[in-house]
Every structure is written in C-alpha cells, then in structure tokens.
Amino acid sequence: MVTSRLWSVVIVAVLFVGCAPPRTTLRSINTVRAGSSRSGGPVQPGARAIRMGPTCEALEGERGVGVLHVRARDGAWESRCFRKTSRSIGRPNGGRLEGGETLPPAGPGWIQKGRNAVGTNEGIALLLASIEDVRARYPGTVPIRIGDLSREDGGRLRPHKSHQSGRDVDIGYYARGNRALRRFEKMTAETIDASKTWHFVERLLLTGQVQYIFMSYRIQEVLYLTALDSGWGEQDLRGIFQYPRGHQAKRGVIRHAKGHQDHLHVRFRCPASDTDCTP
Numbered sequence: 001m002v003t004s005r006l007w008s009v010v011i012v013a014v015l016f017v018g019c020a021p022p023r024t025t026l027r028s029i030n031t032v033r034a035g036s037s038r039s040g041g042p043v044q045p046g047a048r049a050i051r052m053g054p055t056c057e058a059l060e061g062e063r064g065v066g067v068l069h070v071r072a073r074d075g076a077w078e079s080r081c082f083r084k085t086s087r088s089i090g091r092p093n094g095g096r097l098e099g100g101e102t103l104p105p106a107g108p109g110w111i112q113k114g115r116n117a118v119g120t121n122e123g124i125a126l127l128l129a130s131i132e133d134v135r136a137r138y139p140g141t142v143p144i145r146i147g148d149l150s151r152e153d154g155g156r157l158r159p160h161k162s163h164q165s166g167r168d169v170d171i172g173y174y175a176r177g178n179r180a181l182r183r184f185e186k187m188t189a190e191t192i193d194a195s196k197t198w199h200f201v202e203r204l205l206l207t208g209q210v211q212y213i214f215m216s217y218r219i220q221e222v223l224y225l226t227a228l229d230s231g232w233g234e235q236d237l238r239g240i241f242q243y244p245r246g247h248q249a250k251r252g253v254i255r256h257a258k259g260h261q262d263h264l265h266v267r268f269r270c271p272a273s274d275t276d277c278t279p
C-alpha cells in the first residue's frame, strides 16, 4: 500500500505538450462543448505513445512508474506520474487486487468512511484529480463523501457484487446549499447540487478512464438537463447518459442501477498495464 504522504510526493503534474494520444472508445467526450473555446481531441490517456515530461522520466525505472493523462480545465493535456504498485486482477465481480493503494480517511475535499478504502493507483489518482478540480471551481465546497472501494486484497466485499478488483468506488452526491452529508442521502432534483455534481462527473468522464457510472435514472435526468444547460449538445450526451432512452437501455457510460439514488458508483477501466485485469 502507498500512504497518502507518498502519494502526494510522487504525483507530479507536468504540462504535456504535443501529445497525440490514441483514440477513445467514448466518442462523445472528444467533442468540443458548444460555445466553448476548448479544442477537441481524443481523451483516451492510454499508456502507450506517451511522451513523458522530464520529471516523469526521472522517476521511471526507479520502481515502476505509471503515467496518466488528464484533461485540464483549459483543455490542455496534463500528465501525472505515480508509483505503480497495484494490480487489478480479474473481473470487478470476481477478482482481486494486489498492492492496492489506500485512500486516507480524509483529505482536501473528501471524507472516506469505513475500512474498505483500497483501490488501484490509477483510480485513486483520477478520483482525487476530479475532486481537486471541483475544489478549484467551487472554493470552500464541503467534502464529498466516499464509501466503499475494495478490501486490501480485493475479493468478495459484502453486500456488493462488485468492488472486488479495486476499480469500483461509491461516492455520495453533492447536496444543495453546500450542506455536508453525514451519510449517503437519497437525492432529488430539489436537494442535489446538480451543477457541482455534474462538474465532478464531467471531470471523471474527461479522464477517458471511466467504464461505467451507476446512477439512479431520476438523478440522471437532473444531471442530463444540467449538462445541456452548461453547453453540451444532445448528440454528445448520447454516449454519456443512458437517459432519456429508459432505465433498461444498455447505452451510455452512465447507467441506472438499483440503490443509486443516494450515491453514484464509478467503475474505472482496466489500468493499461494490468494485463490480468478483465474488463
């Protein structure tokens, strides 16, 4: 396991210039937002075809360094290096985790309750990068509430079916009025802070590393409308939301699943170098 201190020391952000990352399978998040000046371009970070900045190169070979690419707010690419210790093995519903990283119980912008706080290095880095982004956009925001990730070595974690291979994480919604949640709370159009929650979800999606987000259909509707308002086009959102095609439609990254009115569940893609990971 890697401690938070180590994490913060080894995550080095450098500007990433001139990269031509490989294609993404999530076409819609490549597109430029309507009315925005962001340039388009593939979002898929992928571990190959990556030109590392000098700081990343200095770390390489020491003990295994991973690199992730995230889209900064101005549309530029940013690469992040981290020590790679984790291996996600098998499926989320029947797998395990080796060398996972523990998310500390609290940090800037988040609170995690419970013992099952271990995930892949990639998942934790992407999650914290997205939270960091919310804090930049909403200074003084209450922390987001994080629930289960995986157990230390992964494997069965009741009452979940998945959460076995370090790629799943349960996360509470942001409530209106910057109200802190004491536990996961069922949200409605009236109680959820849709703008802040969508901002968070959008940042996660722009990493190109999210396979699914499980979210109640009713909450999807709220965030869908918020996304439209913020400049996304209907066409762009088709690949992102299952809404409005009905809660059983097998379309979109964001899917309905029972019990997700009080939290969303993010499943990250298999980390590029985890060859035993099963999507």
Ligand SMILES: [Zn+2]
Binding pocket: 160, 163, 168, 169, 170, 265
């Ligand atoms: Zn879950």
